[in-house]
Amino acid sequence: MILRRLLSLYGLLFFVFVYAPILLVVIYSFNANTLNMMIWDGFTLDWYRQLFGMETSLTQSATFVDSTDQLWGAVRTSLIVALSTSVFSTVCGTALALAVARYRFRLARFYRTLMTLPMIMPDIVLGIALLIFFITIGMNLSMLTIIIGQSTFLISYVFVTVSARLAEVDTSVEEASADLGATPAQTFRKVTLPGIAPGILGGWLLAFIISMDDLVITYFIAGTGNTTLPIHIWGLLRRGIKPEINAIATLMLLFTLVIAAAGLYFRSRRQK
């Protein structure tokens, strides 16, 4: 009994450990103290106003110079990259998963093992390898190189997510559809695709979130002028710690939570 209580106490502490740091960032993004961001000095929305370019009572020294335009530029770049990368990776990953799960061929097992490699490869190794590659073949670093680079490992994430779903879907329905005279294209569109749609959607969301957050690989292959959001914040952190970062972090948190909630919603609908 005592052991059980101790375990419960430990479990609660575990969740404090996981969430307290994140909550601190959120709470202190509303702190009015401009001199010492660690000491609470009343509630303010100034840090958010600053981010949206509105009038604030903040002094110049409290904020990063000119950061608002750069911030929204970075958000734009991140969204374009994440959208392109996630769509491309979803198409490729789904195609691979379908091939491996629904066709019998000699390399199927080999593919399964191989597809884990891009996920497990340390990102710094992949990042510099891509940098060397792009420079060697004479490709200028641009948004395109970021999209290509991120896709190399995001395809694997989609592959795994869709494969898991494919393994759950009953193949006998597909066979029945074919027996009843549906063409392969019809079977795919009316039976297979609806069955694995939640997996595809989940893989796409996963790829989107990971792409939005990718720092290391993008860091090496972004070149100048293609700052994504994580790289922008990375740069801010190197220039100093200012409360503005709390507000940016809180907005990012909100964005992630909305996407995660959407993913969860679709998953619960699937189970019904």
Add this chain to the structure above:
Amino acid sequence: MSLARRKLLQLIGLLGAPTVFLLVFFFGPLLIMLVYSLLTPGLYGGVDWIFSHLNYGRILGWADTRYEKFDPVYIAIFLRSLKLAALTVVASLAVCYPAAFWISRMRPGMRDFAIFLVTLPFFVSLIVRLFAWVLILRPTGFLNQGLMGLGLTGAPIEFLYTDFAVILGMTYVFIPFMFLPLYGSIEKLDLAQIEASSDLGATRFQTFRKVILPATLPGIVGGSVITFIPALGNFIVPSVLGGAKVLMIGNLIEQQFLSARNWPFGSALAMLVMSAVLILLIAQFRLAKKEAQS
């Protein structure tokens, strides 16, 4: 067109483009990196296409070009990274194992929600989560304020920019990596076996060591490997929480590419990290295979 032929065409249609993409943009870069690690750095940051083994010689400790002066500084940094990654694994195990055990005993509805809560931070921006720890560990941060408020220490303790901060940060960001494999094997624990063990007179510790631990070993190994790998090559966590003092192999690689501009040497270092990772994966694969056979 015969059925077999049509199936083959479909298969090629599905596999073709993604396979070519991955061959060119995943395996291609790794191959070129291998080639680069065997080249000579040029004078102004480029490379000269002269093959040499000096980059690897330099890693092993011969920093001069004639293999005379021995100074294993890079091996030391690599060993240090291995040590920090290993300590991160140990800390993660200590943090996640009891938590996974606790959650596995909850009611099903609560359980799913708890697992969701543990995995959610994985989707929160890495840089945001690390920034949170900067706020906590700083000399004027929450931890020091708390300690001084309680009168436990008179002057702020320097937590930031230490090994402790780096291990703490890596443990924190890799929690989902360790938790999920652990939970997977703890969930499958046979309660009847545990009861039988205590009925037969085993102490709690004996039951844990002889019954629970062996049964959850696959999860422990899986979680450890998947935490160790990203910890080993990490350079973001040591950059944010370790400052300039805590250098890991990842920082060294980054420097070779962005400030020192010695790409061949950086490639050789990356090859070292990649080899370590592959060796670990193959070992785990073999172990799992052996276990499946017995």
